[in-house]
Amino acid sequence: MRKTLLGLLGTVALLSGLASPALAFEPVNVVHTEKVQAGPYDLTVGFSTWPVKAMQSLDFTFAPEDGIAGKTGTLTMIWDGKEQDDDPLARHPRKRDVWGLDIQALPEPGTWTFRFDINGPAGAATGELRNLQVMEQPGPPMGLSWAISTLPLFGLIALIVIAWRRTRTTVNP
Amino acid sequence: MDITATTTPATVAVPRGVVPASLVLGGTLISLIGLTWDIQWHSDVGPDTFFTLPHLFLYAGSAISGLASLVVVLMTTADAKRGRPVDPIVGGRAVGVFGRTFAAPVGYLISGIGAALFLVYGLWDQWWHGLYGFDAVIASPPHIGLLLSISITMVGTVMIFSVASDQTWGTYGVVGSAAVLLAFSTVTVLGLQAMPRSIVNSVNVGTAFLMVMILFMAAHALNRRGGAIVVAVAVAALQAVFWWFSPWATEVYADATGLPLRDYTDGVPALPNMIPMSLIIVAVAVELLHKLPAWLPGAVGGVIVTACAPLQRILTYGGSFPSADRYVATIVAGAAFGAAAGMLGRRFGHMLRHLAPAKEGRHA
Known part of the structure; x- marks a missing residue:
């Protein structure tokens, strides 16, 4: 029993040790930028991959020309004329000097709009990045991906059916 | 050599089947801990790789449950091949797998299949992240495949303890394994x-x-x-x-890795x-x-x-x-x-x- 416990503790220690050096988080590499004018604020929108494809995650950065200090704001994402998301502009976790979204995917292909409502020393203003074209998702169709991924559920249902049939004659509620 | 399973008076008798059943249950609990931690990590901190500590808990949980199940199946197979009696209190009645190549107690067979599926869906998830990136979405197809695989291991665990449900350890085990399955299913x-x-x-x-x-x-x-x-x-x-x-x-974990908490976390x-x-x-x-x-x-x-x-x-x-x-x-x-x-x-x-x-x- 003691050996088993020591073995388990050793495994946990080994796993913890392995986890630390493996935590090499990717830096934010902006490969494409777009400019947005929100009243007095010049905003640069950065993308870590370009072109953007549906479901493929990337880093977005939103950088006012004179920094984010003293400013707050809201990002509203609009697709097909409908608001999809409405969140305060937060610092990018891996690039804290700008606002951003880390490893986030736009779920649908088509035309997206990012609306920025910014409050700062020069007052409140709104600007939009319009006509952001998002291409079709890469990879297999979602129906196929879901079919592959729900196989365990169908296996479980098959098991239940077998067990049900084998215990049917002995039901005694 | 003739080995007879008898209990010597000097040792504390552990009921037959408790150790492997506890290991499988412990593995599922580690999976659940890994899951709650991982979800919170993505919500409050963010960055992801294949080898974060919460992910390692998820992998270790299935590994422990899977290896314990495998050992029981191999030991049962060895007993069956040598003509020794197989005690059904350990995971239930043994069923033949691949013809009669393996004799697997049905509970451990299910928990082991769940752990094996976890490996397969882990590869599917790795491929998925290679194509789509490390977007922290719970409801992606491979993630649901992984969660279903772990759920199968948890169903097997409930079965393992149900076999002994008229014994004290079996009763506690059914309560514990059902609670873990229920929390995980949310x-x-x-x-x-x-x-x-x-x-x-x-x-x-x-x-x-x-x-x-x-x-x-x-x-x-x-x-x-x-x-x-x-x-x-x-x-x-x-x-x-x-x-x-x-x-x-x-x-x-964020402090240990020098990462900040996100702005506007809801706590x-x-x-x-x-x-x-x-x-x-x-x-x-x-x-x-x-x-x-x-x-x-x-x-x-x-x-x-x-x-x-x-x-x-x-x-x-x-x-x-x-x-x-x-x-x-x-x-x-x-x-x-x-x-x-x-x-x-x-x-x-x-x-x-x-x-x-x-x-x-x-x-x-």
Whole structure:
């Protein structure tokens, strides 16, 4: 029993040790930028991959020309004329000097709009990045991906059916 | 050499089957800990790789359950090949796998298959992240495949303990393994988010279905008055511990890796908050209405879970109440699915009781 416990503790220690050096988080590499004018604020929108494809995650950065200090704001994402998301502009976790979204995917292909409502020393203003074209998702169709991924559920249902049939004659509620 | 399994008076007798069953249950608990931690990590901190500590808990959980299952299957196979009697208290009756190549106790066969599937879906998930990036979405196809695989291991664990449900360790094990399965299922059900949006909140209805079904199943497998309440209390205990653990572990790990917490984190423990706090009320209703046909307390349970879900969300996150038509439609669907879950759960409980070996053949 003691050996088993020591073995388990050793495994946990080994796993913890392995986890630390493996935590090499990717830096934010902006490969494409777009400019947005929100009243007095010049905003640069950065993308870590370009072109953007549906479901493929990337880093977005939103950088006012004179920094984010003293400013707050809201990002509203609009697709097909409908608001999809409405969140305060937060610092990018891996690039804290700008606002951003880390490893986030736009779920649908088509035309997206990012609306920025910014409050700062020069007052409140709104600007939009319009006509952001998002291409079709890469990879297999979602129906196929879901079919592959729900196989365990169908296996479980098959098991239940077998067990049900084998215990049917002995039901005694 | 003739080896006879006898208990010497000088040693403390551990009931046969307890050690591997505990290892499999421990593995599933580690998976659950890894999941609650991982979800909180993505919510409060963010960056992801394949080898974060919460991910390693998820992998280790399935590895422990899978290896314990494999060892039991190999030992049972060795016993069967040598013509030794196989005690069905260890995971249930042995069934032939690949013809008669392996003799696998049915509970360990299921838990082991779940762990093996986890490996396969881990590769599928790795490929997925290579193509789509490390977007932290629970309801992606490979993630649901992984969660379903772990759920199969958890179902196997419930089976393993149900075999010994008339012994003390078996009873505790059924309560513990059912509580772990129930808590875990509140995340798996998020796969329903992929369904087209309708007037019914499919995740709340799915949650009601699974909660009622697992509660009925465990209560009927235990075959004791108060069984449903004991399972609900065990779930509430997990919920309470994770309510503290998830944000705490996330913050400690973020500090250790030098990463900051996100701006505007809501501070709500994500997985614990997915577990319906109304479950204890459902359990009381199940106990009070136990003489009625299962569909009736099942429907009541479905109504309680779906009616209380928005209240819990508003209590923890704030926000607005759903529209009246959506709220009522969800409750009606909850009643229908709850009724089905009650009947299915009771039947599954009967199936679990059927796993226990006949008393005259017992070598406890």
